Amino acid sequence: MSDVTAPTPAWAGEEPLLFELSTDYSGGPRTVAAGVDAKPLDALLPRHALRSAPPAVPSVPEPVLARHVGRLARRNHHLHHGIYPLGSCTMKYNPVVDEQLAGLDGFASLHPYQPDEDSQGALELMWELERMLCSVTGMARMSLQPAAGAHGEWTGLRMIQAYHAAKGDTHRTRVLIPDSAHGTNPASAALTGMEVVTVRSNHDGTVDVEDFRAHLDSSVAAVMLTNPNTLGVFEKDILEIARAAHDAGALLYYDGANLNALVGVARPGDMGFDVVHLNLHKTFSTPHGGGGPGSGPVGVAESLVDFLPVPTVEKRDGAFLLDHDRPRSIGKVRSFYGNFGMLLRAYAYIRAYGDTLPQVARDAVLNARYLQRRLADLFPMAVDTPCLHEFVATTRGGRVEGLRAMDVAKRLLDYGVYAPTVYFPTTVAEALMFEPTETESKQSLDQLAEICTAIVEEASRDLAFVQAAPHNAPVERVDEVAAARRPHLRWRPE
Amino acid sequence: MAYLPNTDAERRSMLDAVGAERIEDLFSSVPAQLLDPRLDLPPALSEQELVADLERLAARNRPLSAWESFLGAGVYRRFVPAIVRATISRPEFYTAYTPYQAEASQGTLQTIFEFQTMICALTGMDVANASLYDGATAAAEALMLAVTHTGRRRVAVSSAIHPEALRVIATYAEGRGVAVDVIAQRDGVTPLDAIEQTLTAEHAGLIVSQPAFFGTLEDLAPLADRAHAVGALAVASVDPIACSVLVPPGEAGFDVAVGEGQPLGIPASFGGPYVGFMAVREALVRRLPGRLVGMTADHRGRRAYTLTLQAREQHIRREKATSNICTNHALMALAATIYMARMGAGGMRAVAEVSAQRAHALADRLAALPGFSVAFDAPFLWEFTLRLPCDASQLVAAMRRRGIVAGLPLGGIDPSLSDALLVCCTEMTSPAAIDHYLDAARELAKRPQEVTA
Numbered sequence: 001m002s003d004v005t006a007p008t009p010a011w012a013g014e015e016p017l018l019f020e021l022s023t024d025y026s027g028g029p030r031t032v033a034a035g036v037d038a039k040p041l042d043a044l045l046p047r048h049a050l051r052s053a054p055p056a057v058p059s060v061p062e063p064v065l066a067r068h069v070g071r072l073a074r075r076n077h078h079l080h081h082g083i084y085p086l087g088s089c090t091m092k093y094n095p096v097v098d099e100q101l102a103g104l105d106g107f108a109s110l111h112p113y114q115p116d117e118d119s120q121g122a123l124e125l126m127w128e129l130e131r132m133l134c135s136v137t138g139m140a141r142m143s144l145q146p147a148a149g150a151h152g153e154w155t156g157l158r159m160i161q162a163y164h165a166a167k168g169d170t171h172r173t174r175v176l177i178p179d180s181a182h183g184t185n186p187a188s189a190a191l192t193g194m195e196v197v198t199v200r201s202n203h204d205g206t207v208d209v210e211d212f213r214a215h216l217d218s219s220v221a222a223v224m225l226t227n228p229n230t231l232g233v234f235e236k237d238i239l240e241i242a243r244a245a246h247d248a249g250a251l252l253y254y255d256g257a258n259l260n261a262l263v264g265v266a267r268p269g270d271m272g273f274d275v276v277h278l279n280l281h282k283t284f285s286t287p288h289g290g291g292g293p294g295s296g297p298v299g300v301a302e303s304l305v306d307f308l309p310v311p312t313v314e315k316r317d318g319a320f321l322l323d324h325d326r327p328r329s330i331g332k333v334r335s336f337y338g339n340f341g342m343l344l345r346a347y348a349y350i351r352a353y354g355d356t357l358p359q360v361a362r363d364a365v366l367n368a369r370y371l372q373r374r375l376a377d378l379f380p381m382a383v384d385t386p387c388l389h390e391f392v393a394t395t396r397g398g399r400v401e402g403l404r405a406m407d408v409a410k411r412l413l414d415y416g417v418y419a420p421t422v423y424f425p426t427t428v429a430e431a432l433m434f435e436p437t438e439t440e441s442k443q444s445l446d447q448l449a450e451i452c453t454a455i456v457e458e459a460s461r462d463l464a465f466v467q468a469a470p471h472n473a474p475v476e477r478v479d480e481v482a483a484a485r486r487p488h489l490r491w492r493p494e
Numbered sequence: 495m496a497y498l499p500n501t502d503a504e505r506r507s508m509l510d511a512v513g514a515e516r517i518e519d520l521f522s523s524v525p526a527q528l529l530d531p532r533l534d535l536p537p538a539l540s541e542q543e544l545v546a547d548l549e550r551l552a553a554r555n556r557p558l559s560a561w562e563s564f565l566g567a568g569v570y571r572r573f574v575p576a577i578v579r580a581t582i583s584r585p586e587f588y589t590a591y592t593p594y595q596a597e598a599s600q601g602t603l604q605t606i607f608e609f610q611t612m613i614c615a616l617t618g619m620d621v622a623n624a625s626l627y628d629g630a631t632a633a634a635e636a637l638m639l640a641v642t643h644t645g646r647r648r649v650a651v652s653s654a655i656h657p658e659a660l661r662v663i664a665t666y667a668e669g670r671g672v673a674v675d676v677i678a679q680r681d682g683v684t685p686l687d688a689i690e691q692t693l694t695a696e697h698a699g700l701i702v703s704q705p706a707f708f709g710t711l712e713d714l715a716p717l718a719d720r721a722h723a724v725g726a727l728a729v730a731s732v733d734p735i736a737c738s739v740l741v742p743p744g745e746a747g748f749d750v751a752v753g754e755g756q757p758l759g760i761p762a763s764f765g766g767p768y769v770g771f772m773a774v775r776e777a778l779v780r781r782l783p784g785r786l787v788g789m790t791a792d793h794r795g796r797r798a799y800t801l802t803l804q805a806r807e808q809h810i811r812r813e814k815a816t817s818n819i820c821t822n823h824a825l826m827a828l829a830a831t832i833y834m835a836r837m838g839a840g841g842m843r844a845v846a847e848v849s850a851q852r853a854h855a856l857a858d859r860l861a862a863l864p865g866f867s868v869a870f871d872a873p874f875l876w877e878f879t880l881r882l883p884c885d886a887s888q889l890v891a892a893m894r895r896r897g898i899v900a901g902l903p904l905g906g907i908d909p910s911l912s913d914a915l916l917v918c919c920t921e922m923t924s925p926a927a928i929d930h931y932l933d934a935a936r937e938l939a940k941r942p943q944e945v946t947a
Contacts, residue, residue, distance in 0.1 A: 015604060026843075028837050029837065031845055032921055036852050036925055045711065056839070057838055076587065079589035099583060105559055106552025109761060113565060132535060150820045151631075151818075183811075187817070192670070270531060290590040291785065339766040351547060352497070369514075388521075475600055477792060483789070489607075491608075
């Protein structure tokens with residue numbers, strides 16, 4: 001709605017919904033004529049099968065729709081606009097060429113039920129990608145089928161269950177997870193029917209080895225760890241933890257959310273992990289798409305290969321094929337073979353770096369360490385331990401009493417940069433978790449540091465102004481409490 | 495190097511700022527024995543080399559566009575208006591993250607709200623979520639929702655749902671210790687008497703598909719009644735474009751509607767990414783897995799959108815969450831939203847009608863050939879099961895030699911259907927291709943020796 005006294009930028013204010021732009025439920029663009037002896041639908045189908053009135057899905061004329069899209073686009077922060085320093089999300093640049101390649105008709109028009117002889121290029125790509133990902137993680141084989149990181153976690157845990165069951169070890173029903181872990185870890189474990197046991201972490205997020213050992217017994221199926229952990233700190237006791245877990249007959253699960261810190265520099269397989277999931281949309285730069293599609297391949301050590309989801313991609317006599325005949329497999333976790341379009345982008349990304357891939361982790365860590373240094377005077381750091389690819393700062397005990405993490409986050413939006421992850425990990429009060437990634441230039445990091453400096457100065461002068469941020473975003477602070485109290489989850493005509 | 499912006503001079507000055515000699519020193523917390531493994535990776539490619547490599551791989555495929563295709567089976571080649579790809583190719587959408595900071599994500603949030611509303615309209619349900627991975631995982635999540643809601647540990651699944659969904663349901667159920675009873679299809683649909691014999695007060699839910707995998711149409715309302723008679727939830731997996739012409743599951747009494755959104759402007763892309771959807775009755779809203787977007791206001795009282803009811807989700811509830819889902823398939827949901835908005839209910843109806851008319855014309859004429867018949871008496875929409883005088887894979891091979899992908903042989907899914915072929919028509923199946931198919935079938939009917947060769 002326009003405000004005559006204080007004009008707002010074109011992208012601010014409200015944008016009508018599609019349902020307010022058109023109420024044409026019966027028209028629509030021209031389609032093709034049937035070109036055959038055509039009977040109307042009610043002559044082809046029994047009347048009782050047909051709906052009596054059209055659904056309220058309006059046809060919006062293309063010029064109107066195009067402008068709607070254009071206006072909504074201006075109401076999003078995105079990577080081509082500015083830094084996206086969300087901790088644990090790895091918002092690195094998405095190469096534009098990958099979008100072009102995914103659109104090649106040879107991939108886009110390929111049907112998943114075409115015979116293997118029609119899809120040799122796609123299968124070769126998957127076969128090569130699996131080998132490259134195995135090389136980077138130190139695993140024996142990998143399934144590309146899971147659609148997201150959490151889906152990969154669940155797939156990995158299902159394989160761990162199958163592994164123990166195959167050994168007749170059916171009493172292993174517990175999963176050990178540190179309290180600093182991502183929420184998906186316990187949620188995925190719960191979905192497999194296993195019991196989650198929370199392990200205490202030290203103040204730097206590393207596993208409290210004593211507490212870990214106290215929980216480790218013959219009822220433990222798996223230990224799930226993120227390394228580096230959610231505070232960006234390497235698990236210094238990892239080799240000891242792996243040994244202890246294996247001695248107790250448990251398997252070690254690697255949450256790959258933070259692999260960008262180590263990609264090509266150190267491998268989960270060498271650390272002793274038995275199962276690894278990757279987030280291709282983090283470490284391997286496939287776009288996040290506003291919340292998916294992601295892709296969560298899961299790799300396993302030799303002892304778990306038999307349990308991988310079907311089908312696997314195999315190479316026999318120079319030809320590639322889908323192998324459905326794997327009797328010990330846990331089955332299918334998704335339709336077809338996974339998010340192939342995302343696999344393609346990850347393949348292209350890895351080929352672009354090739355054997356220089358370790359430089360990704362090196363620059364990611366250097367960028368994080370540099371940004372941490374630049375922000376150290378503004379915000380206390382959650383831990384003294386030097387960070388790897390991300391770090392957690394806090395507004396608690398900082399230069400401005402009463403300044404909260406959320407206020408900093410919202411004010412950052414006014415400066416055209418996105419906020420860091422806030423209030424996570426939950427073990428740190430007023431947490432601001434920054435992960436700049438390797439694709440930010442030094443200039444961009446300096447700019448973010450300067451903006452943070454300006455915000456702290458603003459807050460010391462006029463805290464209320466910062467607390468009321470954002471002032472320069474498409475909308476002001478959104479009332480999330482009202483949204484949850486009276487859920488309004490679909491449009492209805494007034 | 496590929497996408498790294500900093501120069502060596504900038505790296506040097508940053509290292510100086512953090513007090514490190516070399517970049518490798520930053521990894522001193524990692525045990526030395528783990529560092530710098532030998533990687534078996536090929537040399538880096540320039541962008542020009544990369545494009546050439548992917549073009550080589552793409553050329554090794556023979557996609558449906560290279561054939562006269564009658565293959566559907568849950569993944570449909572439909573005409574996609576240009577504005578769909580133009581929209582999802584915008585970096586404002588494809589490079590954005592999950593909209594945690596609502597004020598800087600109103601674009602994504604509003605399109606998801608529009609998606610939720612459209613899915614409700616198509617399915618006749620009260621509330622839809624922000625999307626799921628695909629139709630198969632959506633079906634599995636729906637049954638897990640039924641398990642949680644009823645506290646029961648058995649589910650019933652029609653064998654006429656998509657085989658991929660059936661297999662994914664089996665994997666989800668096994669992990670949760672939930673028993674699955676498969677109800678064998680008869681005449682391509684789910685028989686009511688078999689449902690009555692199977693369903694007991696131990697069942698949490700029943701899932702059927704509309705259209706069924708075999709292209710046939712279920713009579714939905716009695717199926718929902720049978721589920722409700724034992725206190726189970728009724729779940730329908732529906733094709734979204736079919737919903738523009740068929741009685742929607744909400745109207746037929748179903749509690750949960752799920753489906754595969756691929757037909758809504760998303761390319762086949764060798765199986766993904768697609769988008770699953772799920773819609774429920776109001777009473778089940780707090781059981782929904784995945785993200786939900788709600789309309790609210792900003793502090794100036796202007797309309798605004800945000801992720802909501804997050805108390806269901808993993809980042810708040812951890813092991814007590816309704817699901818472990820973290821991402822949805824927002825960009826594919828955007829493609830579907832723009833497709834639906836461009837087409838409207840009228841345009842989708844036109845697409846459904848042309849597809850059905852072509853399929854019926856083809857089926858009628860094929861059934862007139864000696865030895866050929868439509869396998870099931872149940873009505874069908876745009877896909878039908880063709881009974882052949884020979885093994886279906888043999889006919890498919892003979893048709894391939896004529897440049898035709900004749901459909902999906904069903905023997906791999908059900909051995910009793912080894913002489914059956916699932917044949918699909920869409921608005922992309924030209925009348926000339928239909929004539930070509932008929933000519934080839936007629937010729938092969940006359941010369942069975944070529945088929946069996």
